[in-house]
Amino acid sequence: GQQLNQSPQSMFIQEGEDVSMNCTSSSIFNTWLWYKQDPGEGPVLLIALYKAGELTSNGRLTAQFGITRKDSFLNISASIPSDVGIYFCAGQLLEGSQGNLIFGKGTKLSVKP
Amino acid sequence: DTGVSQNPRHKITKRGQNVTFRCDPISEHNRLYWYRQTLGQGPEFLTYFQNEAQLEKSRLLSDRFSAERPKGSFSTLEIQRTEQGDSAMYLCASSLVIEQFFGPGTRLTVL
Numbered sequence: 485g486q487q488l489n490q491s492p493q494s495m496f497i498q499e500g501e502d503v504s505m506n507c508t509s510s511s512i513f514n515t516w517l518w519y520k521q522d523p524g525e526g527p528v529l530l531i532a533l534y535k536a537g538e539l540t541s542n543g544r545l546t547a548q549f550g551i552t553r554k555d556s557f558l559n560i561s562a563s564i565p566s567d568v569g570i571y572f573c574a575g576q577l578l579e580g581s582q583g584n585l586i587f588g589k590g591t592k593l594s595v596k597p
Numbered sequence: 598d599t600g601v602s603q604n605p606r607h608k609i610t611k612r613g614q615n616v617t618f619r620c621d622p623i624s625e626h627n628r629l630y631w632y633r634q635t636l637g638q639g640p641e642f643l644t645y646f647q648n649e650a651q652l653e654k655s656r657l658l659s660d661r662f663s664a665e666r667p668k669g670s671f672s673t674l675e676i677q678r679t680e681q682g683d684s685a686m687y688l689c690a691s692s693l694v695i696e697q698f699f700g701p702g703t704r705l706t707v708l
Contacts, residue, residue, distance in 0.1 A: 488639075515695050526601070526688050526699035527640065534695075572639050576695060583653040584630065585697060587639025 490588030506557040507573035516556040601700035622691030
């Protein structure tokens with residue numbers, strides 16, 4: 485099946501530091517979404533990207549849709565303890581299925597106060 | 598709260614039993630999705646409805662799985678003759694177009 489390579493798998497950082505994570509694929513996507521999931525809960529949508537090259541911010545979060553349509557990154561500035569959780573990228577393929585999202589395996593973020 | 602709701606939140610069952618989960622989407626959303634998530638993995642797509650029509654099914658959805666959305670509102674996911682490998686979090690999401698909003702999930706444990 486289609487794969488999204490998400491990195492890093494985990495990060496352990498100091499409060500106040502900036503965070504960067506990314507997703508890459510060999511397939512072309514027409515939409516990229518970033519979600520955050522807390523233990524025992526469903527993913528919560530953070531940012532949606534629709535155009536190649538698009539750069540979108542949501543508070544301290546910034547995400548970009550790669551020019552090649554095969555990658556995306558998420559930055560978190562000035563991390564705080566409540567940023568702890570698992571961050572997932574998800575994409576909708578340009579060709580083929582239009583109903584489902586393909587998810588990466590997640591980046592687990594831990595923040596040390 | 599007008600988000601996606603799922604019931605039950607947790608289900609423990611014995612192997613071979615049937616289970617049914619319910620999802621209530623955001624009221625104005627016509628699209629509804631089911632995903633399965635195992636530990637350490639991202640959600641994996643199972644099936645998708647637009648209104649009451651089931652438009653797509655993943656090959657992950659074996660013959661033991663069936664999903665319905667009879668009136669285009671809530672949906673049910675039934676697993677027959679559960680196996681230990683069915684243990685997972687089952688997530689429901691809904692959307693108007695592309696942005697999918699997830700419910701809290703149903704955690705299934707098959708003993």
